[in-house]
Amino acid sequence: MENTELKSEPIYDVILKDVNKVYPNGFHAVYDFNINIQKGEFIVLAGPSGCGKSTTLRMIAGLEEISNGDLIINGKRVNDVAPKDRDIAMVFQNYALYAHMTVYQNLAFSLTIRKTDHEIIHKQVMYAANVLGLVPYLNRKPKQLSGGQRQRVAVGRAIVRDPVVFLLDEPLSNLDAKLRGSMRKELMQLHDRLGSTFVYVTHDQIEALTLATRIVVMKDGYVQQIATPKEMFEYPENLFVAGFIGTPPCNFYSGKIDAEVTKFIHQSGAEIYLSKEQSQILKDYASKEVVMASRPDYVFIDDSSLKKYSKQTFELNVEYFEFLGAYKLIYGTFGDERIIAKVDPRDEIDGDKIKACFQAEKILFYDKETERRIR
Numbered sequence: 001m002e003n004t005e006l007k008s009e010p011i012y013d014v015i016l017k018d019v020n021k022v023y024p025n026g027f028h029a030v031y032d033f034n035i036n037i038q039k040g041e042f043i044v045l046a047g048p049s050g051c052g053k054s055t056t057l058r059m060i061a062g063l064e065e066i067s068n069g070d071l072i073i074n075g076k077r078v079n080d081v082a083p084k085d086r087d088i089a090m091v092f093q094n095y096a097l098y099a100h101m102t103v104y105q106n107l108a109f110s111l112t113i114r115k116t117d118h119e120i121i122h123k124q125v126m127y128a129a130n131v132l133g134l135v136p137y138l139n140r141k142p143k144q145l146s147g148g149q150r151q152r153v154a155v156g157r158a159i160v161r162d163p164v165v166f167l168l169d170e171p172l173s174n175l176d177a178k179l180r181g182s183m184r185k186e187l188m189q190l191h192d193r194l195g196s197t198f199v200y201v202t203h204d205q206i207e208a209l210t211l212a213t214r215i216v217v218m219k220d221g222y223v224q225q226i227a228t229p230k231e232m233f234e235y236p237e238n239l240f241v242a243g244f245i246g247t248p249p250c251n252f253y254s255g256k257i258d259a260e261v262t263k264f265i266h267q268s269g270a271e272i273y274l275s276k277e278q279s280q281i282l283k284d285y286a287s288k289e290v291v292m293a294s295r296p297d298y299v300f301i302d303d304s305s306l307k308k309y310s311k312q313t314f315e316l317n318v319e320y321f322e323f324l325g326a327y328k329l330i331y332g333t334f335g336d337e338r339i340i341a342k343v344d345p346r347d348e349i350d351g352d353k354i355k356a357c358f359q360a361e362k363i364l365f366y367d368k369e370t371e372r373r374i375r
């Protein structure tokens with residue numbers, strides 16, 4: 001039977017095309033930012049302090065002028081459209097609620113000042129309160145709420161506006177670790193329930209990995225990689241992303257590829273054999289220096305792995321280890337480079353020099369000069 005299903009074009013809620021920001025003092029904070037954000041995506045902008053993620057979010061919000069490039073929201077170029085007319089709602093880190101107003105009034109505020117019809121205001125407020133579990137607190141003042149409840153009111157104020165895009169700038173950073181964890185879960189559920197597009201800024205890579213449909217990692221104003229959390233974890237595009245995403249961080253080793261491109265020779269002299277695929281990928285790197293990377297999750301010390309990866313074994317000098325319930329972290333060195341292994345808590349650690357191995361398929365190689373993944 002003929003497939004009559006129509007292939008529809010993806011709907012993009014937000015498009016950034018070669019977007020740049022140069023602040024009036026001449027500082028170039030964002031370079032050529034390009035992304036097409038589909039309806040319903042949860043995009044997380046991540047990166048260290050000062051990398052330009054808030055600037056990017058503020059340009060989408062209309063709080064910062066775009067120096068160069070195009071911003072398209074819902075099919076319309078909005079570079080010169082005022083924030084209030086952009087179909088966006090923003091939740092900040094310092095969500096200031098109006099202390100003298102009840103939760104209901106706080107939620108209603110943005111619609112009240114727009115002179116929206118009372119019935120619609122009530123409908124929207126009750127919708128947001130229901131979605132966020134705030135109905136029992138509608139008559140309370142902010143100071144009678146917990147931190148998490150206050151945060152929910154701040155999110156609720158964005159929901160009542162029914163925007164095309166929610167912009168969130170580190171909304172959980174003022175909460176303690178435990179509350180952050182539960183609010184993270186709530187945000188995920190909220191995103192599922194609303195089906196709206198979220199753009200979320202954080203410097204916390206765990207938030208990025210758990211919340212995002214796609215993560216954008218930035219550094220010094222440049223986008224380093226845009227990928228799903230899994231892709232970014234498994235195939236970081238460059239050494240910076242490899243080091244930024246994942247806890248504990250990725251292990252890096254210096255050494256070179258042998259003349260026949262069959263093995264990586266670590267600076268300690270240890271030899272790690274390449275898979276056929278890796279030899280193929282590394283064919284231009286014969287006798288050249290490279291950086292080998294392996295996540296702590298893919299270093300093993302148990303007998304069956306040692307047997308399976310007998311051509312990727314090495315001597316691990318154990319300094320100390322931490323038992324963390326579901327796994328054990330071994331801290332030590334491989335030659336004179338640092339290594340962390342995340343192993344099964346039942347694995348025995350006999351002595352301070354033990355045999356360990358890398359999961360062959362998971363080893364990645366990076367060009368020493370460009371720091372980019374060799375692929």
Ligand code: ATP
Nearest residue numbers: 023025027029048049050051052053054055056203
């Ligand atoms: P953080 O996590 O610390 O908020 P960020 O990645 O959000 O960092 P931005 O706030 O976007 O960083 O700032 C990016 C760069 O632009 C920083 O180096 C910052 O000092 C600079 N910057 C921000 N605002 C201005 C301004 N008004 N004038 C000049 N430079 C600015």
